[in-house]
Amino acid sequence: MALNQYLILSAFLFCCGVYGVLARRNGVLVLLSVELMLNAVNINLVAFAAFTRNISGQVFALFVITIAAAEVGVGLAIVLLIYRNMRSPDLDRVDQLKG
């Protein structure tokens, strides 16, 4: 298999995640998009691990998974807080830092 297959797949997933992060209104949906991006990275890492026959890539992917878990936990807590304060999960309302 060509390495590029995995890499391009990963790129595609990543860009979908970017679109989701930028264009989605609900906080949960944004978090979902972030998970998409993280998974794309993981695929990239594991593909390279197979290509270079070095398992450091896999170890790194494991760490990424762990961190993703932590991040989801905190992220959801924040979204919950926003929902409590704003009565709505609409991210467009969170603009108190408006200049």
Next chain:
Amino acid sequence: MTAQNVAFWVLAIAMGAGAVGVVRSRNIVHAALFLIVVLVGAAAQYIVLLAEFVGITQFFIYIGAIAVLFLFGIMLTRAPMSAGDFDNDQRWPAAIVSVFLLGVLIALLVNAFGHDDIKLSDELLRASRTGPVADSIFRSFVVPFEVVSMLLLAALVGAVVIARRD
């Protein structure tokens, strides 16, 4: 056309569709479920690449914990279960940027790795088993491992603090 190739392509198409579904769905629950499709597809890809331990971990943690967490979060925020417009007003700029980014990335990748192939071998299989991975973690990467533990602890405490109702 080897078996791994076929498996790859099938999984790839499924994952692609799922990704698009996540970002374009009008139903939050549907988006979450589409994400689960992508996660499962990713786990399968890991196994195709002979990274068994990573694949299993992906299953347990991502799908078993994180996706469930998402569903809980959706329910707690009383997100509308029905269809709604979840896109904000920068859809098109976002689309342009992401397509542009995709284009750049593909061009770069083709340019850089156009002629590289993955050779799957028994050696790789043996090296990807739990034992060697564990060894690698606890020897070469023990410091990051500890740091990540601390991170998890911090995230745990932080999540509790943030979500506390007081």
Next chain:
Amino acid sequence: MLRNAWIIPLLPALGFVAVLLFGKRLPRKGAELAVATVGASFVLSCITAVQWIQRVDDQPGKEAVGGFGRALLPTQEGGVTAVERGFTWWQNANVRFDVGIHIDGLAVMMLFMVTLVSFLVHVYSTRYMHGDRRYTHYFALLNLFTASMLLLVVADNTLMLLVAWELVGVCSFVLIGHWWEEKPNSDAAVKAFLTTRTGDVGLMIGVIVLFFAAGTFNIAVINAKALDGGIGHTLLVVSAACLLIGIIGKSGQFPLHTWLPDAMAGPTPVSALIHAATMVVAGVYLGARLYPVFFRGFSIGDGGLNAMALVGGITIIIGAVLAFVQRDIKKVLAYSTISQLGYMVMALGVGAWVAAIFHLFTHAFFKSLLFLGAGSVSESGSHHSFDMKGDMGGLRKYMPITFVTFVIGSLALAGIFPLAGFWSKDEILVTAGQTGYDAFLYVGLIGAFLTAAYMTRCVYLTFFGEFRGHGEPHESPPTLTIPLIVLAAASVGAGFLNAQPLGIEKFRDWFEAGVSLPALQHPDFDTVKAVISVTIAVVGIGIAAYLWFQREELGPFRNFTQRNAAARAGYRFLENKYYLDDLYENVIVGGIKGPVARASYWVNQHVIDGVVNAIGRGTAIAARETYDVIDQKVVDGAVNGLAETTGETGGLLRYVQSGRVQRYALTLFAAVGALSLALWLVY
């Protein structure tokens, strides 16, 4: 002590500094310190005098040669030499400035006289100036004056003499103007200073000419060169004439005598010390010290007319005449001083060196006695007034000691035998007669007559008749009267130092010794002339006594000047002091200062002020332009423009901060994509 005589001027100088620095804190406000220093100087002067006299008496060859007198002059073999001591202060190839002392008979005599009179005046002042507004400064300056005068006397070169000359002039200025808050006093001080300054120009030119003529400032060398022909005759004439101008200014000779009567505005002890006994005789001392220059310059030995005798003679007469028309007792004494100084200068002019110095010596005693007596009268009799006609009269009943001493002083001044003035004045007259200066003999006799007369008038108006003042006249306290008594004793006894018919010529022996002098004639005592002079003096007293004492029976003489127009004009002429003051101040000075002042004013208004105003206007215009254009438009424009731009930019930029994170993220990803593309393309 002869070699250490420099201590004598030093002590009062240190006293001056000490009294200034901490006189005010002492119990007697510095007076005790001043009296102590001068007293110490007097004692040292006495010691110096004794040592000098011993030096003279020990000299062999005293009985020696020549029909010209007893003691040998230093130029002759075996004569007494002066004591000199000094050091070079600075020198280069051509010029040498020395500092040193030169002690000879003349210097010793002056030291003794100056310290004695100064000491008595200091003691007198402790009581007379009691409670004065500047008591401490007065004593400090009195000390400084004494130090300067003593320095003048012991100086061995003309530069030091010049410095001391100026110093005494300054002290005189300050002391005359002691009560300067009243304008007449400060005016008098300025007049004194400026008039003597006019004379000082001559002195300075004379010193410079002598330096170039003799190649040195040292007096002994100058004298020696003058005597033996080392200096050309023309130069001697010029320098003698210039030095004479200095003498005229300082010693109140005609025509620069006008400052002396006005100087009476100062305190009476100051008048006694400075304007009777010491400073005014500085000119005479100069003449005596540099006598060879004058002798050869004016050809004094040849008889006939010479400038010095002429000036002295005129001064005698005009001073004496003016003394008749004064109401103020101090002014009488001032004019008398002018007249007596004229005697001294005339004596120098006719070759009577010893007589001139002797008269200086005796005059110091009785004139200061008269001044201090006048001070005593004003202190205790006339309520601080010196107006004889207004506030005095009949005081002999109330102030016996003052009366007696004053009369003794007057008789001495008039030249009555056997008081001091007789011996000294007589010697002048005799020498004048015997050296071919007959005209000046007659001048001197007329002066003697006038002196006797005006002093009698003065004594009468002060001590006889009815008391015209107010208050309770009484005798002065001992601090005032004891100096009077001492001076009276000196006036009586000093004359005997040179009583020629009695064979005593101590004064000449002691004080002519060691002095550089040309061969002088020392005439013998002429009994005839002595009798004539005494007779003339007695006649003068008699006529004056008749005119004043017997006023009521005068008849035709009463109010003479008021009835006769010619007499009145003459009286007014005298009252206005020969209109000399008017001549000096209005005609000469006014004629110069008027145009000069107007020209200066014109320059100031048009040239200087014009420049200043133009600069001012230019600056104002520049300032306004700067404000309008630069400040308002450019600077403020820049500042305001900057602020507006910033505001508008901010206004635009703030739309970027939407507060929406996704907007930021969009920007971020777009940038990343663009950058990576750019990087890839570059590499």
